[in-house]
Every structure is written in structure tokens, then in C-alpha cells.
Amino acid sequence: MASGEDAGFPPVAALRRDFLWGASTSAYQIEGATHEDGRGPSVWDTDGRRGRIEGKDTGDAACDHYHRYPEDVALMQRLGLAAYRFSVGWPRVLPQGRGTPNEAGLAFYDRLIDALLAARIEPWLCLYHWDMPQALDDLGGWTNRDSSQWFADYAALVADRYGDRVKRFATFNEPSIFTLFGYGFGKNQRDKSGVEAFHRGIHHINLSHGAAVDAIRARVPGASIGAIHNVQPCLPSSPADTDGARMADAYWNRAFPDPQYRGVYPDALQAAVEPLMQPGDLARIHRPLDWFGLNHYSPVYVRNAPDAFFRFDFGDRPPGTPVTPIDWPVDAPAFRDTLLRVSRDYGLPVYVTENGLGGSDKPDDGGAVRDDNRIAFLRAYIAAVNEAVAAGADIRGYFVWSLLDNFEWDAGYGVRFGLVYVDYPTQKRIPKASFSWYRDLIKSARAAA
Ligand code: IFM
Secondary structure (H helix, E strand, C coil): CCCCCCCCCCCCCCCCCCCEEEEECCHHHHCCCCCCCCCCCEHHHHHHHCCCCHHHCCCCCCCCHHHHHHHHHHHHHHHCCCEEEEECCHHHHCCCCCCCCCHHHHHHHHHHHHHHHHCCCEEEEEEECCCCEHHHHCCCHHHCCCHHHHHHHHHHHHHHHHCCCCCEEEEEECHHHHHHHHHHCCCCCHHHCCHHHHHHHHHHHHHHHHHHHHHHHHHCCCCEEEEEEECCCEEECCHHHHHHHHHHHHHHHHCCHHHHHHCCCCHHHHHHHHHHCCCCHHHHHCCCCCEEEEECCCCEEEEECCCCCCCEEECCCCCCCCECCCCCECCHHHHHHHHHHHHHHHCCCEEEEECCCCECCCCCCCCCCCCHHHHHHHHHHHHHHHHHHHCCCCEEEEEEECCECCCCHHHHHHCECCCEEEECCCCEEEECHHHHHHHHHHHHHHHHC
């Protein structure tokens, strides 16, 4: 019989027997039903309403997962997933972000969690995947120090409600990305961009993280808590761009993990956060954690930008660098090195909580979606996980981004990351070639373990 590698699978021999195979999504990107059952608006609803999304798209319908979750859980079961990472929509359960909870919204996640457990899929619940309630953004959002109390109260509500069935909790997904692109580059939350908002946002999100960890820990016996960070090597576009690369690395890769996991801000950010710091803040942020969630896609090439307040901008990549259809460099060895670095520096088990390829997949004339480029990408990147483990990294699981094609933020629905194609007008789900490949990989890895 052909070995896994002969059958086109990456080597997985170094992975633990209990290595967790999963997939990730987020609330706003898939749920839709934005006006249903008492949900309140988020900043992304506002952006959509203002026509700021590519193609004037909105998240109103997305993948209609709010109604179609049974079909989506059945797809996860067909894949053989051991775990599924989703996020709770803060404005769905607290329409004003605080105050009176919305029972209908809370009940939706009861149904989802129960369906996952019935399918023997472990729910991994993330509290915040970018959908800040508009009512709180109107009060300054993360730029307001009160945000840590708002977030702790929200975390307590979620922990009290689901902690009997959910044990895996993440606080934030990719805080460096939504602060850098929102408050820094002024993409989403454009009204509040700028140097002051950016640094306040960073510090208050870190405080919110710590407060949420405490709220969950106090309520959920046996909780396993982590935070999810986007970590990519920030490489200078030319030998002259090392200052830009250092600043990009500080903001992108270290502004959140370093204080959360090690209790320090990176040197390059000390001066920026110092005026915001109150006695005891670092201890409030640095709470005991159980694992590190790593989202990784590709290295980032940067150049010096002395006039930008964060002192870097995006630069050219070396000519000939292979890229995905959305122009992101493909570099599996950089992933392996990032896994080793994160495992060494933070000293906790690492779960790859996102990795995948964005493209513009389409069904062929026969209705099949043949995403061979995604399969090749996943093969190379999962091989890199195996290499990192063989070299000593403690990697415990891998979650593909994403289960379904979905709302890709500013890019709208034009960019597809799913193992499952979503035909948005009909909401028909079509498993892509990568779906079968990932299903068979999981099966083969389990058989070999
Ligand atoms: O879709 C996003 C996700 O929400 C956060 N990480 C990156 C993905 C692809 O851009």
C-alpha cells in the first residue's frame, strides 16, 4: 500500500499521536443574519453600510451559517475534524456591547456547541475576531481604557454560559492586524486612526486580554486558555531597510505576545506605551496561559518610512518570489522557522490556528472546484510543521483557514480561502478538491499514529 507521502501527503511522522487536526472560521465572516434575533451592529456593519468594502459587499448574508450551521457541522464531520475554532459575535450576545444580554444570540452558540459535541468535534471558542460592537466603538472602542472592563464582562458572560461544555478559550484573534491596519493604516475604524489611537489600542487590548483570562479562569474549571497571534517574519526589502523591519517586527509580531506571554513590551515600543502605563499594568496583562495560537501566512517585506509614525511601509519582495493568487509570498521554510522561534521564545505548546491560501476559485464546467494550488500550499506548509516538530518545536495542532469561503474583510467576497466553495447567491456548499485531500490526510495521519 502507498505510504502517505506516495499518496501526495506531507510527512507527518514527527507529529504527536494526539495531534489535533482542525479548521477555523470567525463569526462576522460566516454567520450573516446581521439584523436577526436582536443582534446589534458592529464596526464592520458600519463599514459595509458606508460602502467601504470591495464591491460594496457587506456581511449581511455572508455564508448564512447562522441558519445553516447543521450542514456546516456535517461538513466538518465528513472532514474528520477533531476541533473547530469559531468566534462568538460580541454584538450578537450583547447588542450594545455591555448591559442586557441577548438571549436569542446566546442560544445560537448553545445550538452550535451542542451540534459540535454531538459530532465529537471539540469547540475552540475565540472571544474576539474583530467585530467590535458599534455602541462601544462610539465610546472610543479600544482607545478607551474602560474597554478592559467591557471585555472582561463579556468574557464572564460567555464563560458562564458555555463553560460547562467549552474548555478551549482564546481571547483575541490577531490583535496586531486589526490595530495596525485599523488604527495604523486607517483601513477599518478609519475615524480613529493615528498615532495616539494606535498605541492606546495596543495597550488597552493587552489589558483586556489579561482581564478576560482572569474572568474565564475564575469561572471554568479545567479551562485551557490562549491567545491567537499573527506572526510573520518581517524582512527588509533592501539592506538599507533594517530599521523599518525592526519596527514592523515590533508592531506586527511582538506588541501583543511579548507582554501577554512574557510580561514585557518590546524595546522599540517602550517609549510609545510608557505614558499609558499605570502601576501594575504589566502584571494585569501577563496572566498564566496554556498555549500559543499562531496564525501564519507569508513573510512580509518592508521598507523604512521615517515619516510614518510607525516608521515602516510595505516594500518589494525579491524578484521571482513565488506568490499565491492574492500576491502573498509562499515560503514554507519561513513558516518552519517561525514555528521554532515561537515555540522557543514563549515556551508553551503551539497550535497553528490559521494557515491557508486565498484565491479566486471557481467551479469548472462539471461543477467541481479543483484548487490544486491550495493542496500544494497545504502540503508544503504541513510538511514545515512536521520539520519544525522534528527540530524540537512543541506544535500540538493545525487548523486550516478556512472551512468555508467567507467575507474577507476589506476584500469582500472576492477572495476565497475555504476548503468548501460557497456559491453566495444560492448558499450551496461545494467541497473543493482540497476538502477531500485534507480529509484523506487526516485519515492517513491518524492511521499512521
Ligand atoms: O480572513 C482572515 C482572518 O479573519 C484573519 N487572519 C487572516 C485571514 C485571511 O486574510
